[in-house]
Amino acid sequence: MPLTDKQKAFFARKMKTAFVKLDVNKAGYLSIEDYQELARRFIEYGKLSGEDEQRIHKAMQDVCTMIGMKEGVKIMREEYMTGVLEMFQDEKKIKGLKEILSQMFNVVDGNGDG
Numbered sequence: 001m002p003l004t005d006k007q008k009a010f011f012a013r014k015m016k017t018a019f020v021k022l023d024v025n026k027a028g029y030l031s032i033e034d035y036q037e038l039a040r041r042f043i044e045y046g047k048l049s050g051e052d053e054q055r056i057h058k059a060m061q062d063v064c065t066m067i068g069m070k071e072g073v074k075i076m077r078e079e080y081m082t083g084v085l086e087m088f089q090d091e092k093k094i095k096g097l098k099e100i101l102s103q104m105f106n107v108v109d110g111n112g113d114g
Contacts, residue, residue: 002089003089008085011085011088012085015080015081015084015085016077018084019080022034022035024037024038024041025037027074028077029074029076029077030069030074030075030080031069031073031074032064032069032071032073035060035063035064036060038060039057039059042060043056043057046108048107048108055103055104056104059100059104059107062096063097063100066093066096067083067084
């Protein structure tokens with residue numbers, strides 16, 4: 001279902017914020033290094049090791065694969081926003097992203113209370 005102009009504007013504001021948060025090295029673009037650093041921080045924050053650590057690395061790699069992120073690729077903000085908007089209009093990609101995020105959440109939900 002296509003988004004309304006109001007929904008697109010709301011989404012654009014949220015994606016600008018997300019871009020800033022994902023650009024962990026503040027280079028002005030997203031790269032695989034940003035996602036690797038996010039995984040490292042996630043693991044450190046959650047005090048993860050072993051299988052849980054591997055799951056986080058795999059989840060971040062899956063996100064990179066989903067958005068076409070490879071070594072040497074730099075994604076600028078406008079390109080990111082366009083790509084994410086397109087991704088969120090693809091039911092298969094939405095389902096894949098939900099699965100990845102669910103896996104990541106389950107790893108850090110130590111007591112299983114949701």
